[in-house]
Amino acid sequence: MSHVLPAVPSSVSISGDWTPGSWQRRQALQQPQYQDAAELARATGQLASLPPLVTSWEVLALKHALAEAQEGKRFLLQGGDCAESFADCTSPIISNRLKVLLQMSLVLVHGLKRPVLRVGRFAGQYAKPRSADSETRDGVTLPSFRGDLVNGPEFTPEARRPDPQRLIQAHSHSALTMNFVRALIDGGFADLHHPEYWDLAWVEHSPLAAEYRRMVAAIGDSLRFMETLAGPIAGFSRVDFFTSHEALLLHYEEALTRQVPRHQGWFNLSTHFPWIGMRTAALDGAHVEYFRGIRNPIAVKVGPSVTPAQLLPLIDALNPEDEPGRLTLIHRMGNAQIGSALPPLLAAVKREGRRVLWVADPMHGNTESTSNGYKTRRFDNIRGELDQAFDIHAAAGTRLGGVHLELTGEDVTECMGGARDLNEADLDRAYKSMVDPRLNYEQSLELAMLIVRKSVGTTGV
Ligand code: PEP
Ligand code: CO
Numbered sequence: 001m002s003h004v005l006p007a008v009p010s011s012v013s014i015s016g017d018w019t020p021g022s023w024q025r026r027q028a029l030q031q032p033q034y035q036d037a038a039e040l041a042r043a044t045g046q047l048a049s050l051p052p053l054v055t056s057w058e059v060l061a062l063k064h065a066l067a068e069a070q071e072g073k074r075f076l077l078q079g080g081d082c083a084e085s086f087a088d089c090t091s092p093i094i095s096n097r098l099k100v101l102l103q104m105s106l107v108l109v110h111g112l113k114r115p116v117l118r119v120g121r122f123a124g125q126y127a128k129p130r131s132a133d134s135e136t137r138d139g140v141t142l143p144s145f146r147g148d149l150v151n152g153p154e155f156t157p158e159a160r161r162p163d164p165q166r167l168i169q170a171h172s173h174s175a176l177t178m179n180f181v182r183a184l185i186d187g188g189f190a191d192l193h194h195p196e197y198w199d200l201a202w203v204e205h206s207p208l209a210a211e212y213r214r215m216v217a218a219i220g221d222s223l224r225f226m227e228t229l230a231g232p233i234a235g236f237s238r239v240d241f242f243t244s245h246e247a248l249l250l251h252y253e254e255a256l257t258r259q260v261p262r263h264q265g266w267f268n269l270s271t272h273f274p275w276i277g278m279r280t281a282a283l284d285g286a287h288v289e290y291f292r293g294i295r296n297p298i299a300v301k302v303g304p305s306v307t308p309a310q311l312l313p314l315i316d317a318l319n320p321e322d323e324p325g326r327l328t329l330i331h332r333m334g335n336a337q338i339g340s341a342l343p344p345l346l347a348a349v350k351r352e353g354r355r356v357l358w359v360a361d362p363m364h365g366n367t368e369s370t371s372n373g374y375k376t377r378r379f380d381n382i383r384g385e386l387d388q389a390f391d392i393h394a395a396a397g398t399r400l401g402g403v404h405l406e407l408t409g410e411d412v413t414e415c416m417g418g419a420r421d422l423n424e425a426d427l428d429r430a431y432k433s434m435v436d437p438r439l440n441y442e443q444s445l446e447l448a449m450l451i452v453r454k455s456v457g458t459t460g461v
Helices: 037-047 056-070 091-113 165-186 209-230 248-257 286-292 310-316 338-353 379-396 425-428 441-457
Strands: 077-080 116-121 132-138 140-143 242-247 273-276 298-302 327-331 357-360 400-406
Touching: 037 165, 037 248, 056 077, 056 116, 056 357, 056 400, 077 091, 077 357, 077 441, 091 116, 091 165, 091 209, 091 441, 116 140, 116 298, 116 400, 165 248, 273 286, 273 327, 286 441, 298 310, 310 338, 327 338, 338 379, 357 379, 379 400, 379 441, 400 441
Parallel strands: 077 116, 077 400, 116 242, 242 273, 273 298, 298 327, 327 357, 357 400
Antiparallel strands: 132 140
């Protein structure tokens, strides 16, 4: 959603016979079984004729900004829901999520003294990988819920049937979300002169409010001081926001993969910054085949079982020319595993001199189930993994260039611990996530403060 950064020219040479649909020749994991091929073809045909959601100019501007993050000139803040839902495409939910991300980025800008690159996990985060293809309840077996892009969460045969019409609905809901975010940003919602616009009604009594207010006041003072000397500073009255989602359902992504008049190559114009999930990152799989041919900046989730021998060929396949800004690696190891799993990967990528942006996702390796049946994460584990990530990068002589978080602006109790020390019993009060547990406002802000403390204390940023 930016027009301010110049596009980076880059060569476009895709080896082999890549097309937007060449992924269909490979094994595609985590795809639904559509029952009616003609119905699917009608939906993807309609999708292919609808306007895209982002532009190639924006996509290339983000790639340029990510190249700067690789050089340590920016810090990436990527966050949002685990799974968006069509029902949550409402004004308060979208604006509250934006408020949390803006408040976190304000804390980061203030503490890191460096521009923050804001990327939402929204406007298209509608498809989810699942550990099983089907679910059985009371002797009845139905397809698993794979996100609103595919089917409905209710446990009925009608809801769980993969429905191609949902591809069109997801495109519309993404467009509605993006339209509202763009209008808010362009209308002045993100103006640094008015951080009070980002206050969330329910957090007035937050234990972290005082520290946050002090930062807001300090930034306001410096802004007024600079503007007294230099006049109004345009860059502070708006910020840029980009979008990202896991590009899991390849029929959807293919239909939104386009050529444009002024840039060479193919762009995924459903989002600025698609990523490959941990379960679909096999070198010879359909997702890697699809991703290698698009010109977007892309990311890959890297879990604890990945070895250097697997990672290096993946980097070669996805970024053969070592293009700046092209490839982000999001490590999601778990608090217990990061200490052993991450260092060999950092060493190998450094040794080979490959250009990547390293980002920490301290959420997905720390998911557990409680005795009362909730999927949760302990804040101490999330904080612990992030804390270690900074230290491990500093020790390896590499740079942690960003974080990837699941969070919401709603008053939820999904992750345990944090400023209010939520426990198992608290999860009953406001557990709303359809899939993974998200950080609430306070837990998110606390992590932003931790990032600042760590980055001042280590050389890893
Ligand atoms: C996710 O980001 O919601 C997700 C499923 O992550 P991962 O692929 O890292 O498990
Ligand atoms: Co998730």
